[in-house]
Amino acid sequence: xxxxxxxxxxxxxxxxxxxxxxxxxxxxxxxxxxxxxxxxxxxxxxxxxxxxxxxxxxxxxxxxxxxxxxxxxxxxxxxxxxxxxxxxxxxxxxxxxxxxxxxxxxxxxxxxxxxxxxxxxxxxxxxxxxxxxxxxxxxxxxxxxxxxxxxxxxxxxxxxxxxxxxxxxxxxxxxxxxxxxxxxxxxxxxxxxxxxxxxxxxxxxxxxxxxxxxxxxxxxxxxxxxxxxxxxxxxxxxxxxxxxxxxxxxxxxx
Amino acid sequence: xxxxxxxxxxxxxxxxxxxxxxxxxxxxxxxxxxxxxxxxxxxxxxxxxxxxxxxxxxxxxxxxxxxxxxxxxxxxxxxxxxxxxxxxxxxxxxxxxxxxxxxxxxxxxxxxxxxxxxxxxxxxxxxxxxxxxxxxxxxxxxxxxxxxxxxxxxxxxxxxxxxxxxxxxxxxxxxxxxxxxxxxxxxxxxxxxxxxxxxxxxxxxxxxxxxxxxxxxxxxxxxxxxxxxxxxxxxxxxxxxxxxxxxxxxxxxxxxxxxxxxxxxxxxxxxxxxxxxxxxxxxxxxxxxxxxxxxxxxxxxxxxxxxxxxxxxxxxxxxxxxxxxxxxxxxxxxxxxxxxxxxxxxxxxxxxxxxxxxxxxxxxxxxxxxxxxxxxxxxxxx
Amino acid sequence: xxxxxxxxxxxxxxxxxxxxxxxxxxxxxxxxxxxxxxxxxxxxxxxxxxxxxxxxxxxxxxxxxxxxxxxxxxxxxxxxxxxxxxxxxxxxxxxxxxxxxxxxxxxxxxxxxxxxxxxxxxxxxxxxxxxxxxxxxxxxxxxxxxxxxxxxxxxxxxxxxxxxxxxxxxxxxxxxxxxxxxxxxxxxxxxxxxxxxxxxxxxxxxxxxxxxxxxxxxxxxxxxxxxxxxxxxxxxxxxxxxxxxxxxxxxxxxxxxxxxxxxxxxxxxxxxxxxxxxxxxxxxxxxxxxxxxxxxxxxxxxxxxxxxxxxxxxxxxxxxxxxxxxxxxxxxxxxxxxxxxxxxxxxxxxxxx
Numbered sequence: 001x002x003x004x005x006x007x008x009x010x011x012x013x014x015x016x017x018x019x020x021x022x023x024x025x026x027x028x029x030x031x032x033x034x035x036x037x038x039x040x041x042x043x044x045x046x047x048x049x050x051x052x053x054x055x056x057x058x059x060x061x062x063x064x065x066x067x068x069x070x071x072x073x074x075x076x077x078x079x080x081x082x083x084x085x086x087x088x089x090x091x092x093x094x095x096x097x098x099x100x101x102x103x104x105x106x107x108x109x110x111x112x113x114x115x116x117x118x119x120x121x122x123x124x125x126x127x128x129x130x131x132x133x134x135x136x137x138x139x140x141x142x143x144x145x146x147x148x149x150x151x152x153x154x155x156x157x158x159x160x161x162x163x164x165x166x167x168x169x170x171x172x173x174x175x176x177x178x179x180x181x182x183x184x185x186x187x188x189x190x191x192x193x194x195x196x197x198x199x200x201x202x203x204x205x206x207x208x209x210x211x212x213x214x215x216x217x218x219x220x221x222x223x224x225x226x227x228x229x230x231x232x233x234x235x236x237x238x239x240x241x242x243x244x245x246x247x248x249x250x251x252x253x254x
Numbered sequence: 255x256x257x258x259x260x261x262x263x264x265x266x267x268x269x270x271x272x273x274x275x276x277x278x279x280x281x282x283x284x285x286x287x288x289x290x291x292x293x294x295x296x297x298x299x300x301x302x303x304x305x306x307x308x309x310x311x312x313x314x315x316x317x318x319x320x321x322x323x324x325x326x327x328x329x330x331x332x333x334x335x336x337x338x339x340x341x342x343x344x345x346x347x348x349x350x351x352x353x354x355x356x357x358x359x360x361x362x363x364x365x366x367x368x369x370x371x372x373x374x375x376x377x378x379x380x381x382x383x384x385x386x387x388x389x390x391x392x393x394x395x396x397x398x399x400x401x402x403x404x405x406x407x408x409x410x411x412x413x414x415x416x417x418x419x420x421x422x423x424x425x426x427x428x429x430x431x432x433x434x435x436x437x438x439x440x441x442x443x444x445x446x447x448x449x450x451x452x453x454x455x456x457x458x459x460x461x462x463x464x465x466x467x468x469x470x471x472x473x474x475x476x477x478x479x480x481x482x483x484x485x486x487x488x489x490x491x492x493x494x495x496x497x498x499x500x501x502x503x504x505x506x507x508x509x510x511x512x513x514x515x516x517x518x519x520x521x522x523x524x525x526x527x528x529x530x531x532x533x534x535x536x537x538x539x540x541x542x543x544x545x546x547x548x549x550x551x552x553x554x555x556x557x558x559x560x561x562x563x564x565x566x567x568x569x570x571x572x573x574x575x576x577x578x579x580x581x582x583x584x585x586x587x588x589x590x591x592x593x594x595x596x597x598x599x600x601x602x603x604x605x606x607x608x609x610x611x612x613x614x615x616x617x618x619x620x621x622x623x624x625x626x627x628x629x630x631x632x633x634x635x636x
Numbered sequence: 637x638x639x640x641x642x643x644x645x646x647x648x649x650x651x652x653x654x655x656x657x658x659x660x661x662x663x664x665x666x667x668x669x670x671x672x673x674x675x676x677x678x679x680x681x682x683x684x685x686x687x688x689x690x691x692x693x694x695x696x697x698x699x700x701x702x703x704x705x706x707x708x709x710x711x712x713x714x715x716x717x718x719x720x721x722x723x724x725x726x727x728x729x730x731x732x733x734x735x736x737x738x739x740x741x742x743x744x745x746x747x748x749x750x751x752x753x754x755x756x757x758x759x760x761x762x763x764x765x766x767x768x769x770x771x772x773x774x775x776x777x778x779x780x781x782x783x784x785x786x787x788x789x790x791x792x793x794x795x796x797x798x799x800x801x802x803x804x805x806x807x808x809x810x811x812x813x814x815x816x817x818x819x820x821x822x823x824x825x826x827x828x829x830x831x832x833x834x835x836x837x838x839x840x841x842x843x844x845x846x847x848x849x850x851x852x853x854x855x856x857x858x859x860x861x862x863x864x865x866x867x868x869x870x871x872x873x874x875x876x877x878x879x880x881x882x883x884x885x886x887x888x889x890x891x892x893x894x895x896x897x898x899x900x901x902x903x904x905x906x907x908x909x910x911x912x913x914x915x916x917x918x919x920x921x922x923x924x925x926x927x928x929x930x931x932x933x934x935x936x937x938x939x940x941x942x943x944x945x946x947x948x949x950x951x952x953x954x955x956x957x958x959x960x961x962x963x964x965x966x967x968x969x970x971x972x973x974x975x976x977x978x979x980x981x982x983x984x985x986x987x988x989x
Contacts, residue, residue, distance in 0.1 A: 048880065051880075051884055072886075073883065073886040077885050077886030081884065082880065082881065084877060084878060084880060088877075088878075089877070090739070090740070090875065091738070091740070091875050093872075093876055093930070093932070096646065096650060097872070097930070097931070097932045101873055101885065104873060104885045105885060105886040107869070109866070109868075110934065117643065119646075120643035121643045123646060124646070129642060129645065132650075133649060155885070376962050376963075380843070380962075381843070382680070383711050383843070384707055387706065387707050388707070390703060405844070408711070408844045408846055
């Protein structure tokens with residue numbers, strides 16, 4: 001079906017242990033999905049399995065009627081982009097060069113004019129033009145995160161995978177990042193999936209939620225699946241769910 | 255940009271290959287393998303300057319088993335390694351040598367006729383090919399432990415031959431004298447030189463025949479570094495008729511350090527050690543002998559080695575010291591003479607090593623005899 | 637210098653920097669050529685620029701050459717060419733190795749390839765092991781073989797643990813010590829006359845190289861470098877982040893590592909087998925290039941080649957001129973020459989943005 005991401009029966013193992021199994025869901029394009037669950041539950045593994053950075057044991061992943069797992073890596077790279085958690089930059093590289101790497105699946109060898117224009121536009125759109133020729137290692141963590149987001153966007157993806165995008169950021173950057181992704185989903189029909197552990201950030205910006213618990217899909221759906229009972233069962237924490245200004249807030253009961 | 259780079263690489267490659275081709279055609283092609291039968295030969299017609307008569311040549315087999323065709327007689331040669339130069343001088347052909355290496359020329363007294371600024375390189379493994387090309391000798395003489403293959407190939411385009419003489423190789427003494435005699439056309443003086451030392455070698459062999467061998471520990475200028483089979487100096491110890499305590503059960507160790515306890519365990523009757531003055535370059539010796547004090551100190555140091563006082567050698571004060579410079583004469587036959595006499599003084603009545611050294615210095619090297627290169631512990635104590 | 641907002645501004649700046657980069661590389665090339673010609677004219681025998689041309693013309697025409705011309709053609713030109721090839725090849729190999737391991741301390745020397753080649757050569761020289769023992773061709777072949785053996789060993793061990801960059805580096809370092817010790821062991825036990833040859837080999841010098849060696853080296857080094865250049869974008873990817881990112885962008889990190897690793901080893905072996913072990917170039921060449929021109933491999937690889945070639949060429953010439961008639965091995969001089977440059981650049985980095 002066009003306009004849908006269909007994940008069926010995804011299973012992943014690590015050695016002899018099963019990390020998760022029988023994960024299936026359907027996500028309309030333009031959605032912002034939060035992958036939730038306690039540490040070590042396999043959120044990141046699930047994310048990377050969808051992104052084919054780990055080869056899943058079983059299962060399929062179909063986006064707009066195209067089987068993502070059956071493609072070659074470059075083909076996949078033109079449809080799916082990945083934002084890593086760590087932003088370590090071992091060697092000096094300029095921001096513009098780093099962003100241009102996003103065109104790797106498209107270019108033969110040298111970035112063409114079209115590639116460069118795309119990169120420049122994305123930088124401008126994210127407000128990073130002033131940093132274009134700065135060295136990655138001289139930027140703050142938040143700025144680097146933005147640069148890698150720019151790189152992901154330059155790939156022209158339809159699906160964006162974010163691995164703990166807010167873990168290392170301060171409050172302002174957290175909000176900014178989540179807001180940017182949400183706008184992209186709304187304005188350009190990008191589908192985003194973020195493995196995230198901050199429930200409230202997820203609740204603030206995401207419209208779909210998937211909770212992984214003990215290797216299984218515990219819940220999938222809109223904001224209504226985030227019930228205090230489920231959260232208590234999955235996270236082991238008693239919470240209250242409040243509404244304020246039309247938005248849900250998860251408040252831990254201390 | 256990548257097209258520019260790729261084009262450059264292609265250009266560079268083409269240029270290099272072009273140059274190689276030029277280099278290849280201009281030189282007389284020398285075969286890559288330097289195994290026994292192959293020799294580097296320059297076709298005489300394309301290299302030699304125009305001369306009415308074709309120069310005659312002589313074919314000799316060198317110390318490395320290579321068959322080399324040399325111009326006959328050799329008028330100009332450059333020599334690496336001072337033992338080689340000594341041999342050539344003893345045979346009476348030193349006037350044909352136009353340059354030597356730094357290891358030789360550093361001895362300003364013994365090799366005063368050579369200019370240290372005008373050498374062919376530091377040693378037989380660090381040759382200055384440009385200098386050799388400039389000097390344009392007919393042949394380069396170097397020992398087997400030098401860069402023989404490299405020199406052969408590099409000098410081939412210049413028509414300079416490479417001939418191996420290993421002056422330190424006692425067991426090849428006959429061949430060396432013959433080769434020198436033949437190539438420089440000094441066969442008579444070479445024969446005389448050979449006979450003198452051959453007589454000594456035969457005398458030692460004859461006198462010691464059937465006699466029980468005494469056990470000797472030989473040490474080079476590096477402490478605890480012995481002279482064992484495979485070492486270039488082993489020939490010297492063989493000729494001297496001693497039993498080298500490390501000639502057996504030391505299959506793999508050639509010149510490395512030995513365990514001091516092993517020396518004690520093998521009960522040497524005598525100890526012979528080499529020394530050299532501090533100012534000599536590593537591995538070489540000088541005409542001026544070290545101070546007598548250095549000899550005395552060396553003997554004392556050996557006696558003081560822990561546990562060594564249990565050896566017969568130390569108990570009986572049979573410790574003998576000779577210098578790096580002096581022992582090497584005549585492919586180390588001078589050294590053999592001294593060792594033999596020290597170890598078997600009663601069996602060799604007609605052998606006077608001091609006379610041998612005097613003859614070597616005065617008759618064969620044209621130098622005044624100089625004392626102070628050989629001492630026994632007894633002499634030092636006196 | 638920092639551009640105001642605007643994609644157009646960025647594009648303009650990008651183009652101008654690219655042009656500057658190209659200029660620097662071509663300038664470096666030109667400098668290398670100029671120095672090559674100048675240094676070919678230098679030596680014990682007096683020669684000038686025009687002599688070089690005359691020599692080439694005469695050689696091409698198959699004419700008889702005089703001593704000075706022979707010196708140029710058979711002693712100096714091969715030496716200068718080899719220096720350029722060695723500097724370029726080792727530097728590019730080092731750059732590629734640093735990229736795929738994401739480790740700035742890596743070079744053909746530190747991860748064992750150089751010492752493995754030395755080991756092979758020593759085996760051939762001392763024990764006559766291997767093909768065509770005792771000949772120079774045999775020594776070269778053995779050096780090649782052991783260099784590849786080393787690379788294979790490093791790869792196979794790392795493969796069991798997932799071929800990660802850290803494992804490659806650690807295994808490489810371990811293997812380096814192994815081969816270095818093995819070589820020393822052989823030298824410890826060698827017959828004296830073989831020992832001198834083996835030790836001399838381990839020193840690294842361009843003295844006595846001749847055209848047959850230079851041609852083999854040239855073909856292999858040029859081919860390896862050209863092929864490595866095609867991996868420049870992949871090297872950018874691998875060096876800029878984790879393997880996952882590279883995979884998500886469509887590259888296969890393992891395949892890239894194997895291919896570029898093999899090419900680097902090939903280029904290194906093609907040099908070390910003829911010249912002996914020369915350190916420092918593979919490490920410092922890329923770093924100097926990176927500090928001057930940035931880390932994008934499309935520029936870094938060629939510029940590393942240029943920097944390496946210049947260092948090697950200048951070091952070799954200084955080595956043979958400064959204490960004439962004694963010749964210092966290039967391995968010694970290149971460190972003395974390169975380290976101050978290197979340190980100077982490191983210091984100036986702190987002030988820059």
